[in-house]
Amino acid sequence: MVARLLFCAAALSGLTVLAIFGFLLWFSLPLFHGGMLLSLFSWQWRPTEEAFGILPMVAGSLCLAVSAMLIAFPVGVGLCGFIHGIGPSRLARPLLGIVRFMTSIPTVVYGLVSAFLLVPLLRDGFSGSGFSWLAALLTLALLVLPTIVLVLDNQFRLLHEEMHLSAMALGLSRAQQFLRLTLPLSRHGLLMALALGFGRAIGDTMISLMLAGNAPQLPHSLLDSIRTLTAHIALVVSTDSQSMAYGSLFACGLMLFGVSVGVNVVLYRLRQTNSRQGERYV
Numbered sequence: 708m709v710a711r712l713l714f715c716a717a718a719l720s721g722l723t724v725l726a727i728f729g730f731l732l733w734f735s736l737p738l739f740h741g742g743m744l745l746s747l748f749s750w751q752w753r754p755t756e757e758a759f760g761i762l763p764m765v766a767g768s769l770c771l772a773v774s775a776m777l778i779a780f781p782v783g784v785g786l787c788g789f790i791h792g793i794g795p796s797r798l799a800r801p802l803l804g805i806v807r808f809m810t811s812i813p814t815v816v817y818g819l820v821s822a823f824l825l826v827p828l829l830r831d832g833f834s835g836s837g838f839s840w841l842a843a844l845l846t847l848a849l850l851v852l853p854t855i856v857l858v859l860d861n862q863f864r865l866l867h868e869e870m871h872l873s874a875m876a877l878g879l880s881r882a883q884q885f886l887r888l889t890l891p892l893s894r895h896g897l898l899m900a901l902a903l904g905f906g907r908a909i910g911d912t913m914i915s916l917m918l919a920g921n922a923p924q925l926p927h928s929l930l931d932s933i934r935t936l937t938a939h940i941a942l943v944v945s946t947d948s949q950s951m952a953y954g955s956l957f958a959c960g961l962m963l964f965g966v967s968v969g970v971n972v973v974l975y976r977l978r979q980t981n982s983r984q985g986e987r988y989v
Contacts, residue, residue, distance in 0.1 A: 731964060735957040743951065747958055752923035754952045761955055763923045765962065767933035770926055771843055771919065772909035778848040779908075780901055783855030784890075790856075791863045791889065792881040803860065809853040818917035821846040826918065833930050836920065841929040843919035850914060851904045858903055862896025863889055899977045906970035910963065912937040936963055 738747055749760030786806070790799045821842060830837030866889060874884040890897070912935075915921075920932025921942060934942075936959045946953050 728964060731957050731960045734954070735961055738954055738958055743954075746951075747955055750925060754946075754950070757951070759951050759955045761936070761939070761959055763925055764934050764936045764939045764959065766925050767840075767915075767919070767923075768909055768935040768937070770933060771840065771847060771915060771935055772905055774840070774844045774929075775847040775851060775908045776901065776905055778844070779852045779855055779904060782848070783852055783859060783900065783904070784897070786852075786856050787859040787863060788882075788885045788889075790860065792885050803856075806853045806856045809849075810857070814850060814911065814913040815917075817846050817850050818913050821914075821918055829930075835930050836932075838918055838920040838932060839930045840919060840926050840933045843915050843933070844929070846918055847908055847911060847914045850911065851907045854907050855900045855904045858900040859893070859896060862893045862899070865896075866892055895977050895980050899974060902970050902973045902977070906967065909935075909966055910937065912941055916941055 738744055743759075746757070746759050747761055749758065750762050751758040751760045752763060786802070788794075790803055794802075825845060826837035826842050828837075829835075829839065829842055870888060870892070871884060874888050879887065915933075915935040916938040919934065919938065921934045921938055922932035923934045923939070924931070926933045940956050940959050943952055943956055
């Protein structure tokens with residue numbers, strides 16, 4: 708009975724995902740007729756001039772997600788290293804508790820605090836309005852940091868105690884244990900944290916909507932305003948549902964759906980590899 712219920716739940720979940728994909732694909736079909744596809748994959752978003760290019764939003768999403776991960780991932784690895792041996796043990800538990808608490812803070816609160824604290828600092832320190840790629844990436848890096856830390860914390864805890872005892876027997880310091888033992892044995896966990904963090908970053912809406920400036924352009928510096936795919940959907944969804952601008956949202960949704968599927972495929976492969984690796988140490 709329990710197995711049947713679990714099977715039904717799994718089947719329902721799979722059918723829901725397929726239904727979402729079918730919905731996006733069905734409403735995107737009109738974009739593949741009459742040269743609309745060429746208009747869609749261009750660098751100009753000017754609805755009043757019949758230019759509906761979404762490439763600036765694609766570039767904005769990739770730039771913001773990648774740049775946020777360039778900050779969040781090294782900091783996350785460093786925090787986990789501090790928690791798992793490099794730092795004082797009396798600080799490890801409180802620090803991990805703070806990271807866990809950060810996951811419960813709503814995204815809009817991160818955006819609101821940054822709009823009132825970070826944006827004025829950027830406005831006073833640099834030219835422009837302060838609502839920029841830089842403001843969004845700094846806040847987004849802080850947002851995805853707990854995801855990275857908690858994934859790595861779980862991975863590091865899975866390592867066998869015998870490995871640490873062996874390292875201590877060899878005379879390795881706590882820092883050497885982390886750098887020469889824990890990190891190499893956790894390479895799949897590192898990739899998993901990277902994939903999850905990237906998926907979290909590229910799928911976020913509120914940070915880019917509130918802080919990035921929402922200009923549909925290709926950024927040339929960190930102080931430029933950008934617009935992401937998620938923010939673009941939130942901004943345009945209130946327009947006429949029969950317009951080409953509204954239809955472009957389904958193409959944006961398909962792209963985000965594809966990214967989500969890609970991240971999950973990577974995670975699945977990493978979990979398989981990680982489980983096989985774990986069996987070798989049993």
